[in-house]
Amino acid sequence: MSAKRLNVVKLQRREDSSNSHHCCVPLCTASARFNSVLSFHSFPKDKERQKSWVVNIRRNNFTIATHIRVCSRHFQSTDLIEAPTPAGRRRLKNGAVPVLFHWNNFTLPAPTNTDTAQNKDLSMDVALQHHDYCSTAALDLSLDHTEDNRVETVRLQKQMEETAISNKFGLERFAASDDDIRxxxxxxxxxxxMAFWRQIEPATQKIMPVTRAGAADKTNEVPHTGNATSLQPIDEFFLFMASLSLGLMQKDLAYRFKIDQSAVSRIITTWANLLYSVLGAVGIWMSEEAVKAHLPDVFQNYSDTQVVLDCTELRCQTSVFSTNKSHCTFKGLIGVAPHGAVTFVSALYAGSISDKEILMQSGIVSLLKPTTAIMVDEGFLVEDCVPCKIYRPAILAKRAQVSVPEVSETQSIARLRVHVKRLIQRVKEHKIFSTVIPLSATGSINQLYTVACLLVNYQNGPLVKAG
Known part of the structure; x- marks a missing residue:
C-alpha cells in the first residue's frame, strides 16, 4: 500500500433528501443526497467548453443531459463563487473547467465542522453503522486501490471494444489478416x-448516396436492424468490395452488416458510380515511351507492341442475346500493356457483336499510331481499320502447309498473349462476374465491370516480371 493516502471521506446525509444529483466523473461516488458540503454543477451550454469538460473527465462518447452534474471537488477553489448565505447556491466562474481527479492524485477535502453543524450531527461513520439503509459506506480512496480500479476499468473497456469489433462485420475486424483481406x-x-483508400478518401467527402425513385419494394427485404446510413464510409467501401469480390447476395450482405437490404443496394450502386468516376478520371493509356520504359525482356522481339487486346464476355439475366450462346451475355474489350498494366477498358456491348466491330466502336483506334503495334487473337481481322502493325497468331488449321518460321512466331505470340488472359482471369476473380449477373445489377453493370478492371492495377503486383 502506498504511503501517501487520500483522506477517507465520510459522506453525510442531507436533511433535504429530494436532491438526487450524482457526480458523473468516473470513480467519483459523490451524491447530493448525502453531502451538503459539495455543490453539483451542470455542463456549460457553450459547445467548446462542453468538449473540454468531456475530455477532462474522460467520458468518451458521452451524452450530455440536463440532469448530468460534476461535483465541486473536481474544480479548483478559485473557480468557485461561494454563496452569500448558507441557503444560497454556489456557482462557477465563467470558463471554469474540472481539473482535479483521482487519476491526477488530487486530495479530497474532508467534511468541515460547519457542515457537520448544518446537517445536525448526522455524520455516519460506517464502522459504527448496522442495518441503517440510509447510510453510505466510508470510501477507502487510497492511491493503490484507485490505481487498481483504473487498470481494471481500462482492461474491461479494451475487452468490450474487442468484443464489439469481433461482433461487427467490417474492415476493422479483418485488418490483422492479409489472407482475410485478400x-x-x-x-x-x-x-x-489502405494505400488505395488514402487515394480515394478525399472523394468520399462529397459522396452522394443513390436513392430509389418511387415506392420502395419491401419484398423479401431484411427486417430493419440498423440505420441505413449507420456504416462508416470505409465500411461501405468494404461492403462494396465484398459484394464485387465474392458475388454475395444483397440479402446476405444485409445480415452481415446489420443494415436494410435496400441500404445494401444503394451502397453498391453509389460506390460503383463513385469509383467509376474517380478511377475513370485517372489516365491509364500509356505513351510509347512509357510502354518501352517498362518493356519486359520477353517482349524484346516485339518491342513496338503498344497494347495486347482481347475480348471477354459476362453472362447476365437480360434480353440482350448472343447468337452463338445459350445464355445472355455482355462483351467488352480490354487492353494490357506488355508489362501487365490495364491501359484500356471499353464499354460493354451485346454479346453478339464481333471482335472487329467492338474494336471499331470502342474508341481505341484513335489512340493508335503508325509507329506502334497491337497484339491480338486470331479472330481480330482488323488490318483494314487500324493504322498500325498487327501481331496475330497465324490461322494454321485451314492451311495445308505451314512454314517453320510461321509456327515459331505463332507459338511465340500465343505465349505472350497469355498475359492478357491472366489479366482477364484476375478481373473475373471478382466472383460477381463468375456467375450469372442478376437483372437488378444490369443498370450499373458498365460501372461494375470497369471498376473491376481498373482495380486490378491497384490490388496486386505486376503480371509480367521486368527481367
Whole structure:
C-alpha cells in the first residue's frame, strides 16, 4: 500500500433528501443526497467548453443531459463563487473547467465542522453503522486501490471494444489478416488496401448516396436492424468490395452488416458510380515511351507492341442475346500493356457483336499510331481499320502447309498473349462476374465491370516480371 493516502471521506446525509444529483466523473461516488458540503454543477451550454469538460473527465462518447452534474471537488477553489448565505447556491466562474481527479492524485477535502453543524450531527461513520439503509459506506480512496480500479476499468473497456469489433462485420475486424483481406477484397494485403483508400478518401467527402425513385419494394427485404446510413464510409467501401469480390447476395450482405437490404443496394450502386468516376478520371493509356520504359525482356522481339487486346464476355439475366450462346451475355474489350498494366477498358456491348466491330466502336483506334503495334487473337481481322502493325497468331488449321518460321512466331505470340488472359482471369476473380449477373445489377453493370478492371492495377503486383 502506498504511503501517501487520500483522506477517507465520510459522506453525510442531507436533511433535504429530494436532491438526487450524482457526480458523473468516473470513480467519483459523490451524491447530493448525502453531502451538503459539495455543490453539483451542470455542463456549460457553450459547445467548446462542453468538449473540454468531456475530455477532462474522460467520458468518451458521452451524452450530455440536463440532469448530468460534476461535483465541486473536481474544480479548483478559485473557480468557485461561494454563496452569500448558507441557503444560497454556489456557482462557477465563467470558463471554469474540472481539473482535479483521482487519476491526477488530487486530495479530497474532508467534511468541515460547519457542515457537520448544518446537517445536525448526522455524520455516519460506517464502522459504527448496522442495518441503517440510509447510510453510505466510508470510501477507502487510497492511491493503490484507485490505481487498481483504473487498470481494471481500462482492461474491461479494451475487452468490450474487442468484443464489439469481433461482433461487427467490417474492415476493422479483418485488418490483422492479409489472407482475410485478400478473400474479401482481392487486395494483396491490408497495406495495399489502405494505400488505395488514402487515394480515394478525399472523394468520399462529397459522396452522394443513390436513392430509389418511387415506392420502395419491401419484398423479401431484411427486417430493419440498423440505420441505413449507420456504416462508416470505409465500411461501405468494404461492403462494396465484398459484394464485387465474392458475388454475395444483397440479402446476405444485409445480415452481415446489420443494415436494410435496400441500404445494401444503394451502397453498391453509389460506390460503383463513385469509383467509376474517380478511377475513370485517372489516365491509364500509356505513351510509347512509357510502354518501352517498362518493356519486359520477353517482349524484346516485339518491342513496338503498344497494347495486347482481347475480348471477354459476362453472362447476365437480360434480353440482350448472343447468337452463338445459350445464355445472355455482355462483351467488352480490354487492353494490357506488355508489362501487365490495364491501359484500356471499353464499354460493354451485346454479346453478339464481333471482335472487329467492338474494336471499331470502342474508341481505341484513335489512340493508335503508325509507329506502334497491337497484339491480338486470331479472330481480330482488323488490318483494314487500324493504322498500325498487327501481331496475330497465324490461322494454321485451314492451311495445308505451314512454314517453320510461321509456327515459331505463332507459338511465340500465343505465349505472350497469355498475359492478357491472366489479366482477364484476375478481373473475373471478382466472383460477381463468375456467375450469372442478376437483372437488378444490369443498370450499373458498365460501372461494375470497369471498376473491376481498373482495380486490378491497384490490388496486386505486376503480371509480367521486368527481367
Amino acid at each position: 478473400f474479401y477484397t482481392r487486395f494483396a494485403t491490408h497495406a495495399h488496401l
